[in-house]
Amino acid sequence: MPSETGHLRWNLEHVLLPKLDVLLEEGDRISLLRAEARRGLLSRPKALPPKWFYDARGSALFEAITRLPEYYLTRREREILNARAVEIAQRTRAATLVELGAGSAEKTRVLLNALAHAGTLRRFVPFDVCVPAIHDTAAAIRGEYPGLDVHAVVGDFQRHVGVLPRPALAGGTRMVAFLGSTIGNLDATERTRFFIALRSLLSPGDFFLLGADLVKSKARLDAAYDDASGVTAQFNKNVLRVLNRDLDASFDENKFDHVAGYDPERELVDIRLRARATHVVAVRALDLMVSFTAGEEMRTEISTKFTRAGLEKSLTGAGFDPAGFWTDVAGDFSLSLWKR
Ligand code: SAH
Ligand code: AVI
Numbered sequence: 015m016p017s018e019t020g021h022l023r024w025n026l027e028h029v030l031l032p033k034l035d036v037l038l039e040e041g042d043r044i045s046l047l048r049a050e051a052r053r054g055l056l057s058r059p060k061a062l063p064p065k066w067f068y069d070a071r072g073s074a075l076f077e078a079i080t081r082l083p084e085y086y087l088t089r090r091e092r093e094i095l096n097a098r099a100v101e102i103a104q105r106t107r108a109a110t111l112v113e114l115g116a117g118s119a120e121k122t123r124v125l126l127n128a129l130a131h132a133g134t135l136r137r138f139v140p141f142d143v144c145v146p147a148i149h150d151t152a153a154a155i156r157g158e159y160p161g162l163d164v165h166a167v168v169g170d171f172q173r174h175v176g177v178l179p180r181p182a183l184a185g186g187t188r189m190v191a192f193l194g195s196t197i198g199n200l201d202a203t204e205r206t207r208f209f210i211a212l213r214s215l216l217s218p219g220d221f222f223l224l225g226a227d228l229v230k231s232k233a234r235l236d237a238a239y240d241d242a243s244g245v246t247a248q249f250n251k252n253v254l255r256v257l258n259r260d261l262d263a264s265f266d267e268n269k270f271d272h273v274a275g276y277d278p279e280r281e282l283v284d285i286r287l288r289a290r291a292t293h294v295v296a297v298r299a300l301d302l303m304v305s306f307t308a309g310e311e312m313r314t315e316i317s318t319k320f321t322r323a324g325l326e327k328s329l330t331g332a333g334f335d336p337a338g339f340w341t342d343v344a345g346d347f348s349l350s351l352w353k354r
Contacts, residue, residue: 060304086346106189136163197318236276263295282316
């Protein structure tokens with residue numbers, strides 16, 4: 015028989031905690047990590063998908079990146095949202111806002127406020143692969159917006175966009191937001207697949223709001239992804255800690271350097287970990303011994319930079335109609351609205 019305080023706690027949690035759908039259970043997450051780590055560590059050059067940066071520590075390190083002087087992206091996107099959220103709310107009249115890769119959803123409050131002010135907002139669906147981040151975000155938003163139906167989803171937006179729970183999407187116009195230029199962390203093939211899956215999730219009249227970083231000078235991009243205080247290096251090396259903990263691996267982050275540089279031809283920042291010396295790493299959960307030679311680089315992320323023309327080609331090619339395109343005053347970052 016639960017105690018009275020136990021009852022009280024259960025009742026309070028029942029009332030205060032937002033709905034949570036888990037499309038990627040812990041067991042599935044580990045199976046996916048095993049499969050993707052095995053494929054990446056056995057490929058040449060070695061590579062790991064960027065979604066594995068984001069455990070609680072990785073998400074906190076990303077938040078620290080957003081406050082770095084060199085990392086202009088978050089500030090620029092917030093500037094655009096501050097200037098355009100009312101217009102976006104009026105244009106979309108969205109009842110449901112789904113946010114993919116929501117993280118802390120800090121900037122999203124600007125959109126939520128505008129939609130609430132327009133009187134159309136009923137539901138917020140933050141979606142993320144990082145359980146602690148989505149849990150904290152959903153609980154915080156629930157507290158800040160009483161009466162808003164907050165329905166959080168744990169999943170991989172590269173796998174689960176097509177299977178978003180219907181109750182989370184029911185009723186009224188939907189807007190799916192994908193902010194922060196996380197789209198740039200997908201390669202061209204992954205982006206095309208993602209846009210097509212997204213379009214089939216949406217109904218005619220729904221909207222997609224995309225934050226995408228724009229092509230600019232190599233000097234600024236190199237600095238943004240290799241900051242003087244070394245926070246991005248810690249973020250990059252966090253993937254090694256995730257593999258150590260979840261795959262019983264023996265990576266020593268002191269044996270790797272963070273390497274990041276903009277490639278103007280491919281219009282992307284290539285982010286890697288470079289082995290300082292020849293050594294072998296055990297990945298016991300995969301029954302693998304992985305050799306690194308001195309100077310060998312393992313890719314951990316790409317961060318693609320876009321042009322307006324390139325975005326228009328991709329999105330219209332996937333069947334979206336342009337419904338708005340804005341940049342910050344300096345022209346560093348873009349926010350664009352697309353109609354299904
Ligand atoms: N949207 C926020 C956070 C960007 S950081 C902003 O603009 O500041 C990228 C976010 O996407 C992280 O919260 C990370 O956990 C999430 N993420 C990365 N890959 C993902 C995937 N494949 N599926 C779902 N979420 C993912
Ligand atoms: C989440 N994503 C958009 C960030 C980016 O800018 O590509 C991740 C990041 N990697 C290094 N710094 C920030």
